[in-house]
Amino acid sequence: MDYFAGPDVSLRTCALCIVDTKGAIIFERELACDVDEITDCLKGFAHPVVRIGFEAGTMRQHLFYGLTNDGFDVVGMEARQVSVGLSAMRSKADKNDVHGVAQILRTGWFSPVHMKSREAHKIRALLNCCKALLNKTIDLANEVRGFLKFFGQRLPKTVQHGSFDDLVRPLIAADEVMSQAMLPLLDARVAIFQYYLAVDRRVKRGPQ
Structure with missing residues (x-):
């Protein structure tokens, strides 16, 4: 039996x-x-x-x-x-x-x-992490863009992720309220973007 x-x-x-x-x-x-x-x-x-x-x-x-x-x-x-x-x-x-x-x-x-291997799932986790970090970076950049529009500041349609922070900070440096509102967003965006770059480099190295 x-x-x-x-x-x-x-x-x-x-x-x-x-x-x-x-x-x-x-x-x-x-x-x-x-x-x-x-x-x-x-x-x-x-x-x-x-x-x-x-x-x-x-x-x-x-x-x-x-x-x-x-x-x-x-x-x-x-x-x-x-x-x-x-x-x-x-x-x-x-x-x-x-x-x-x-x-x-x-x-x-x-x-x-077919069950994917553990290695395949690890690579998939890295890719999903990379995508999520980049999306959060873009979301925070869009939040900053929205705030700037209220004060008549319009950023170019296309700004490189690495240049965004350097472009925005001089625009708000002279205004205390704008700085208090947007600096936390900019700091968070920079930190998330750095994590994205680190994970992206790990993905490009491929399986170890």
Whole structure:
């Protein structure tokens, strides 16, 4: 008899269901969404688990690689197919989703999803960080531009990020109120822009 485990993963918890080859529910438990706790639970089960499968998603990447490293055969299932499969089942209660995930895994009615490597996710995190920092730099520059318009100061449409601070500070230096209003924005923008440059250099160096 083979056994299949279908975790239903949320942000902090993981509902675990194990079914046998015939589809009978053999084991159920709610665990913390933690690799070590899930591993201990599965290794404590009376029989070897043939395969573990769950919907592909953000929280699943960590569990996929953690459980794989612990010696389990783990597969990511295409989320849309799992959703369709669950919606076709009689019971619509959320608590029964974990049963459905285990049954879909057992029947093989799913498409395996390629899980990106940890290295790929690290590069993606750097790129997303770089983009977020640049967007914040632009947002603060636009805030300063908006304030200056109230006082009749119009900056050129295009100003290099590295030149923005040197262009604006002389315009507000003689006005105490304008300086108090805009210097914090300029200081914050410079700091964020420097972080952006540092992350951008790291991205351009490529994998280490």
